[in-house]
Amino acid sequence: MKKNCLLLILVFVVSLAFAKENIVFTPKAFEADTVKAFADDLFLNGFLEEAAGEYRRYLFCSDDIDVSAVFALVDIYNIKKNSEGIIWLGENISYKLDKKSEYRLRLLQGKALFKKENLEKYKLYEEEVKDKITFNENVLSVLLPVSDFILQENIASASDILKTNSIKKENFTTLETLCSGYKKKSSVVAVLLSAVVPGAGRWYTGSLWGGVSSLFSIAALASTSIYTGNYYGWDNWRPWTLAGMAVFSYTVELYGAGKSATRYNNAKYNEIVTEVGNVYDSLY
Amino acid sequence: MIRFIKTFIIIIFIFTMTLCFTETISNDDDFYKEVYLYAKTLSDNNLNKEASLEYKRYIFLQQYLEGTYEVESLKWLVNFYENEKDFRTALDYEQRLLKKLDVLENEFTAEYVYELKKEIFIIQQLFSDYLLNSGFEKDEYINMSLIRLNTLAYSEEMPEEIRVQAFCSLIIYEVQNGDWHNADIVLNNLFVLFPNSFIDEEKNSIERIISDAEKFTLKKPMTAAYFSIIPGVGQIYATDYKDALNAFILNGSIFTLSFYSLWNLNFTDFFVFEMNPLYRFYRGNMYNAQRDVYKYNNRAVTEYKKKIIEIISQCKDN
Numbered sequence: 001m002k003k004n005c006l007l008l009i010l011v012f013v014v015s016l017a018f019a020k021e022n023i024v025f026t027p028k029a030f031e032a033d034t035v036k037a038f039a040d041d042l043f044l045n046g047f048l049e050e051a052a053g054e055y056r057r058y059l060f061c062s063d064d065i066d067v068s069a070v071f072a073l074v075d076i077y078n079i080k081k082n083s084e085g086i087i088w089l090g091e092n093i094s095y096k097l098d099k100k101s102e103y104r105l106r107l108l109q110g111k112a113l114f115k116k117e118n119l120e121k122y123k124l125y126e127e128e129v130k131d132k133i134t135f136n137e138n139v140l141s142v143l144l145p146v147s148d149f150i151l152q153e154n155i156a157s158a159s160d161i162l163k164t165n166s167i168k169k170e171n172f173t174t175l176e177t178l179c180s181g182y183k184k185k186s187s188v189v190a191v192l193l194s195a196v197v198p199g200a201g202r203w204y205t206g207s208l209w210g211g212v213s214s215l216f217s218i219a220a221l222a223s224t225s226i227y228t229g230n231y232y233g234w235d236n237w238r239p240w241t242l243a244g245m246a247v248f249s250y251t252v253e254l255y256g257a258g259k260s261a262t263r264y265n266n267a268k269y270n271e272i273v274t275e276v277g278n279v280y281d282s283l284y
Numbered sequence: 285m286i287r288f289i290k291t292f293i294i295i296i297f298i299f300t301m302t303l304c305f306t307e308t309i310s311n312d313d314d315f316y317k318e319v320y321l322y323a324k325t326l327s328d329n330n331l332n333k334e335a336s337l338e339y340k341r342y343i344f345l346q347q348y349l350e351g352t353y354e355v356e357s358l359k360w361l362v363n364f365y366e367n368e369k370d371f372r373t374a375l376d377y378e379q380r381l382l383k384k385l386d387v388l389e390n391e392f393t394a395e396y397v398y399e400l401k402k403e404i405f406i407i408q409q410l411f412s413d414y415l416l417n418s419g420f421e422k423d424e425y426i427n428m429s430l431i432r433l434n435t436l437a438y439s440e441e442m443p444e445e446i447r448v449q450a451f452c453s454l455i456i457y458e459v460q461n462g463d464w465h466n467a468d469i470v471l472n473n474l475f476v477l478f479p480n481s482f483i484d485e486e487k488n489s490i491e492r493i494i495s496d497a498e499k500f501t502l503k504k505p506m507t508a509a510y511f512s513i514i515p516g517v518g519q520i521y522a523t524d525y526k527d528a529l530n531a532f533i534l535n536g537s538i539f540t541l542s543f544y545s546l547w548n549l550n551f552t553d554f555f556v557f558e559m560n561p562l563y564r565f566y567r568g569n570m571y572n573a574q575r576d577v578y579k580y581n582n583r584a585v586t587e588y589k590k591k592i593i594e595i596i597s598q599c600k601d602n
Contacts, residue, residue, distance in 0.1 A: 026349045029319050029341065038344050050337050228552055242556070 032062035036069055043072055052076045052085070059093050067101045074108060083112035090125075104284055107140075110147070111280035115273070119151045139171060139283060146175070147276055155182045155272065171282055175275045182268055187261040194257035198250060201257025205264040214253045221246035314351035316342055327360060336364050355384055362402070371410035372425060378403045392443055400436070400446050407433055408453045415460050430457070448474070448481045452596050459592050462585060464498045467592075482599055490595055497588040502581045505574040515539075515566070518573025522580045531569045538562045 027034045039054035055073040059065060070093060077085035090109025094102045106129055113122045126144050142165045149158035159179035162172050185205050194201030198218040199211035221242055229239035314320070323338030339357040346354050358381040365374035382403060385396050407429045414426055436442055437450035451474040458467035471490060474481060482490070503522065512518030516532035519525070542562050545554040 026315050029316055029345055034345070034348075038341055041344050042340065047340070050340070053337070224552075224556055228556075231552065238552070238556075 030061075032058055035061070036066060039069065040072070043076070048076045048079060052080075059089075059096075063096065065093070065096050067097060070097065070101065070105065074105070083116055086112040087116075087121075107280055107284045110144070111277055111284075114147050114151065114276060114280070117151060117273075119148075122148065122151055142172070143276075143279060143283070146172075150179075150272060150276060153269065155179050155269075171279055175272070175279055178268075178272050178275055182272065184268075185261045185264050187258040190257040190261040191254050194254050198253050201253075202260050205257070205260040207260055207264075210256075210260070214249075214256070218246055218249045218253060221249060314353065315349045316345045316351050317353070319345060320351065320353040320357065323357065323360075332364055336361060355381065358384065362406075366406060366409075369413065371406055371413055375403070375406045375410060375429070378406055397443060397446060400442075401449060404433065404436065404446070404449050404453050408456060411453075411457045412460060430454075433457075444478065448478055451478070451481075452599070455596055456593055459589050462589075464494055468494050468498070486595055486599060490592055493588055493591050493595075497585070497592075500584060500588070502585075503577045505577045508573040508577045509570045512570040512573040515569045518570065519576050522573060522576035524576040524579070527572060527576055531572060535562075535565050535569050538565055 035054055035058045039051050039058055042048075042051035042054060052073060055069050055076070058069055059073070070089065073089060074086060077083070077089070086108050090105050090112075094105045094109070097105060110122075110125060110129070113125050126148060129140070129144065142161060146158045146161050149155070149161070159176070159182070162176040162179055165172075190201035190204050192201075193204050194214075197215070199213070199215035202208075202211035202214060225239045225242035225246055228236065228242060232238055319338060319342045323335050323342055326332075326335035326338060339361050342351070342357050343354060343361075345351075358377050361377045362374050362381060365371070365377065378399065382396070382399055385393075385399060410429060411426065433450050433454050437447055437454060439447070442450075451470060454470045455467050455474070458464075458470060468491075471494065475487060508518035508521050510518075511521050512531075515535035516528040516530075519528035519531055538558065538561055542554055542558045545551070545558055
């Protein structure tokens with residue numbers, strides 16, 4: 001009996017081995033690895049939106065994640081300029097990754113949140129990162145509060161932090177220069193200056209040639225108005241038409257000076273924001 | 285002895301069952317049929333975008349185990365991308381489909397010939413779309429498609445109808461590209477290789493139009509600008525009489541007004557109110573004359589192109 005049983009088992013194993021050659025490995029259509037392979041195929045063939053959907057499906061259904069899928073998805077989001085997608089990845093997937101990949105993904109999430117200028121969400125992110133991430137080399141511990149202050153448009157505090165920190169200065173050199181040189185121009189001062197001397201407000205906000213051009217055009221219109229008034233008499237239509245044009249130009253100049261100050265401030269602020277983005281990139 | 289026979293029968297039974305079991309796994313009807321059916325259901329319900337993804341999934345899964353619906357899936361994707369005006373992707377899938385059909389049957393079946401015609405049609409649409417949207421700089425994709433058309437046209441193995449159609453598409457491409465000389469060469473090759481592809485009357489009219497187009501000299505924009513020293517004459521040169529009248533009246537009135545001010549030594553009016561509009565309108569008049577010449581040239585060349593494409597397309601359809 002024992003002999004027979006052994007023989008049966010032996011036959012079973014031999015037949016299985018024989019049959020092995022005929023078995024074709026057929027993965028199921030929605031198995032995690034198949035989905036990932038399909039997503040890779042779509043990505044390589046340029047179907048980015050569809051590939052993103054498949055990568056998301058893979059990341060959602062698999063616990064043992066292949067990091068390449070995450071960063072392929074990051075690439076797609078970067079190409080499509082979809083910062084919401086990167087924030088979603090940081091919030092929902094980073095905990096599934098190894099420390100190094102988590103760090104990279106968190107940096108991208110931070111950059112995306114910062115660029116969206118969403119202070120509330122950025123604060124939540126800051127808390128989360130501070131609690132969870134112990135792998136930062138103190139660079140992040142400087143970058144997070146600096147970003148926070150910059151989002152609050154409190155550039156002076158950001159500049160103080162940058163000046164006092166002694167960590168990896170090379171990452172922050174340009175940012176420090178921009179922050180320490182940042183000085184807001186007042187719209188009221190610009191308008192008042194332009195009211196006294198047309199064009200002076202624009203000169204104050206850094207647009208010298210704009211100011212000169214305004215000064216000359218208003219002066220030319222005003223002087224032509226006076227000249228025609230004296231030449232044709234003040235009851236003629238010409239001096240009043242020209243005077244009207246001069247007044248109109250003067251009003252536009254006042255409005256333009258105020259706008260010019262806002263534009264100047266925004267440009268300087270955007271320079272700082274761009275540089276913070278560059279710091280995130282240099283750490284990534 | 286009986287016991288031995290019993291054991292032997294059991295062994296054979298187990299061996300056969302094991303083999304049957306493994307065969308069932310490998311040679312199923314279509315392991316991924318469900319994916320195809322789902323894609324089909326989506327497309328039947330006009331959820332085409334979703335369906336395209338599922339068809340692609342089905343095609344992708346064929347690398348694991350070949351099924352029976354790959355050709356249908358590829359055909360659907362070709363039609364889908366053609367309707368979406370994404371001719372590059374449509375062409376990719378069409379070429380994959382042709383490879384698949386080629387593997388299945390090594391002869392020119394009606395289906396294979398139909399798909400070849402469709403490939404040529406898609407290439408032609410790709411060219412038109414490209415010339416319309418991206419100017420005349422060829423990229424690698426266009427070059428590869430041109431090579432493919434030439435291969436189809438000059439390959440002796442291809443059926444005559446496919447070769448003639450490929451030649452026609454090449455001629456249309458050269459005509460759309462404005463390369464009349466090349467169009468003439470391809471046309472002559474077509475007439476030599478397939479003398480019966482067009483009737484004599486059509487041949488003569490195509491040749492005449494191409495020769496006219498080659499002889500046609502474009503009007504020069506700079507000449508129009510010089511003529512425009514007298515406002516409107518440049519526009520007359522460009523045969524845009526409405527614009528000529530407009531330029532003449534507008535510039536003429538401002539010119540008269542300025543002349544009147546200067547004649548009366550009224551320099552203030554001239555410098556403050558009239559000089560600037562006079563300068564701007566006069567410059568605009570010269571610019572418009574040049575633009576009208578470009579328009580005229582474009583219209584004339586398009587007319588030649590349209591005539592040839594009309595004749596060739598009619599013959600191709602027949």
